[in-house]
Amino acid sequence: MLECGIAPTFMLDMIGYGVDKIQACLVSHTHTDHACYLKRYTVYGFPIYMSEEASEKAKDLGVKQIKRKKKYQAGGFTFASFGVPHDGTECDGFLIEHAAFGKLLFLTDLEYCPINLSKIGVNHLMVECNYDRQWLVDAPNIDHICKGHMEVETALRLAHTLGDSLEDIGLIHLSAMNGDGNEFKGRFQNEFPNCNIWIAQKGTIYAETEKESIQKNTDN
Numbered sequence: 135m136l137e138c139g140i141a142p143t144f145m146l147d148m149i150g151y152g153v154d155k156i157q158a159c160l161v162s163h164t165h166t167d168h169a170c171y172l173k174r175y176t177v178y179g180f181p182i183y184m185s186e187e188a189s190e191k192a193k194d195l196g197v198k199q200i201k202r203k204k205k206y207q208a209g210g211f212t213f214a215s216f217g218v219p220h221d222g223t224e225c226d227g228f229l230i231e232h233a234a235f236g237k238l239l240f241l242t243d244l245e246y247c248p249i250n251l252s253k254i255g256v257n258h259l260m261v262e263c264n265y266d267r268q269w270l271v272d273a274p275n276i277d278h279i280c281k282g283h284m285e286v287e288t289a290l291r292l293a294h295t296l297g298d299s300l301e302d303i304g305l306i307h308l309s310a311m312n313g314d315g316n317e318f319k320g321r322f323q324n325e326f327p328n329c330n331i332w333i334a335q336k337g338t339i340y341a342e343t344e345k346e347s348i349q350k351n352t353d354n
């Protein structure tokens with residue numbers, strides 16, 4: 135599970151009230167849209183993992199603190215976090231691995247990816263594609279947007295560094311005001327014709343798609 139900015143009641147309903155189905159919940163940082171239900175999730179028994187740096191304000195809430203760039207295991211998953219630039223707020227990206235689907239890189243709320251992951255062999259990318267700088271002319275908080283969030287061109291360049299192992303790209307954390315998600319998707323589709331490109335929209339049940347894919351791969 136990634137982040138806990140969605141009400142637990144919704145999530146519990148999604149997983150049939152089986153908290154033990156969740157091996158780990160990885161949280162990038164404490165901004166409300168990613169962590170406002172953090173305390174309630176820990177009360178319900180969800181295993182929340184955050185880096186020591188990002189969880190500084192949440193360490194009394196039952197969060198499992200992890201060291202950046204160190205590998206951890208939960209169930210069949212291996213994961214590691216690393217710090218990303220988010221306009222002065224401690225925030226993490228995650229590299230997650232599972233035998234059923236390979237390697238997933240999860241990056242949100244960052245200006246750019248500060249480490250070179252070109253040799254890792256990432257199969258799945260979930261990346262913030264927040265805005266198009268041409269849309270920012272009259273935007274309030276323009277400085278925060280540019281220092282704290284990823285522009286579509288930055289996301290495209292990052293994806294190109296990841297090489298031929300990339301199978302699908304999910305565009306997440308899109309601004310409703312500062313870009314056009316469908317246009318972003320088209321640009322990615324043009325530059326990555328062999329990848330499945332999807333955009334995160336409210337209510338998208340990506341987990342179901344992923345579960346089918348995991349099931350299919352496991353059968354093979």
Ligand SMILES: [Zn+2]
Pocket residue numbers: 163165220243
């Ligand atoms: Zn944030």
